[in-house]
Amino acid sequence: MRRQDDIMKYAPLTKAEVEGWIQAALARLERNLPSFTSLFPAPSSKAGRYEPIGNVEWTNGFWSGMLWLAYELSGDQRYRVIAEHHVQSFHARLRERVNVDHHDLGFLYTLSCVSAWRLTGNAIARYTALEAAELLLARYLPNAQIIQAWGDLNDPAQRGRMIIDCNLNLPLLFWATQITGDPRYATAAHAHLRQAARYLVRPDSSTFHTFFMDGVDGRPLYGKTHQGYADDSCWARGQAWAMYGFPLCYRYDPDTGWLKLGKRVSDYFLDRLPNDAICAWDLVLTSDEAQRDSSAAAIAVCGLLELARSLPITDGRRATYERAAATMLRELSERYLAPLDNQHNGLLMHAVYHMPNGVGVDESCIWGDYFYLESLMRVSRPWTPYW
Secondary structure, three states, X not given: OEOHHHHOOOOOOOHHHHHHHHHHHHHHHHHXXXXXXXXXEOOEOEXXXXXXXXXXXXXXXXXXXXXXXXXXXXXXXXXXXXXXXXXXXXXXXXXXXXXXXXXXXXXXXXXXXXXXXXXXXXXXXXXXXXXXXHHHHOOEEOOOOEEOOOOOOOOOOOOOEEEHHHHHOHHHHHHHHHHHOOOHHHHHHHHHXXXXXXXXXXXXXXXXXXXXXXXXXXXXXXXXXOOOOOOOOOEHHHHHHHHHHHHHHHOOOOOHHHHHHHHHHHHHHHOOEOOOOOOEOEOOOOOOOOOEOHHXXXXXXXXXXXXXXXXXXXXXXXXXXXXXXXXXXXXXXXXXXXXXXXXXXOOEOOEEEEOOOOEEEEEOEHHHHHHHHHHHHHHHOOOOOOO
16 A cells, blocks of 8 residues: 655656647547537446447536537637537536436536636526526525435435535536625535535545435434445545545635645545555555546546645645645556557546446546546646636
8 A cells, every 4th residue: 555655756747748648638539529429428438438328417517528628728629619519418408407406417517518608608508507506506405504416305215415426516506606696506505515524524534425414404314325335434436526626615615624624535545545546446445456446536636736726835735745646647647548449438447437336347437537637637737627
């Protein structure tokens, strides 16, 4: 198992190697354009290849986000044309209420529509993203002060579930307040963030995947896992959502407590890496033989870079997080990048979607591909996140 002090021995990234990785990633995206112009990649590959699906999954925004990143990285108008076509698709999906009764509206509409608004001023994208924020706000339970992840809001048996993934959905609400001046969105986001910090982050700085609150009186009930090894283990992707989500929300809610929490969850993660610095799918598994999750590692890289960006230059941990991110990004680029062949059409191999259900194990996962490309954007130039 690799310790944090070891990470400091590794060399910083060079401009030449980062540019090489960007070009390799863009080559893989470019050949996917004909397959995923009107359709989208499935959440995870099968035998190395994503199947085309309609705009029906919680993951579809990641492909649109990759197109916007590719447009920014290359200046190639083809990516913009397809991404703006997707804006129409996401607008129709919201209007027709196609699988939008869950909290992943941030993943869907931040990366597809907020990005389009930020980069092009697309009025339909702005309107659609605000409508999505309103729908996300409707999942806020005032007594529990959380956004319910999924389940029928009118069914008492399903009420009160929050999950750590929601950290990345909250920026959609903060953005809506920023755009409209209406404080309701940010108020709900801030309240949920407080509850996530209080109940999803354990005293040892590991995280529950899921925590249940009483939806009626707001009492905390119990923590569980949905995709991790065990209820008391630490699902790696969940920890990565915490590493990225708390510092990211600091952009909108500048309380240094979010940075302190980001440091805690990041240190826990970094202390449990195998020798190649790419996490196993659950952090309770630290051996070199454990199944890796490259998608969790890519999220963690973005989280470490976001955290380091916000820490003062005098903070001694800042350099550690930057070096850790560089080490992980180099490993992903040199050993986890999918080959450019007919068998594969993703970016990163060796990811895990849902281990307990045996779905997307040792495959490509579309969110891992997105965050890998975002991490290349972050280390190559100044960049304003879509989040």
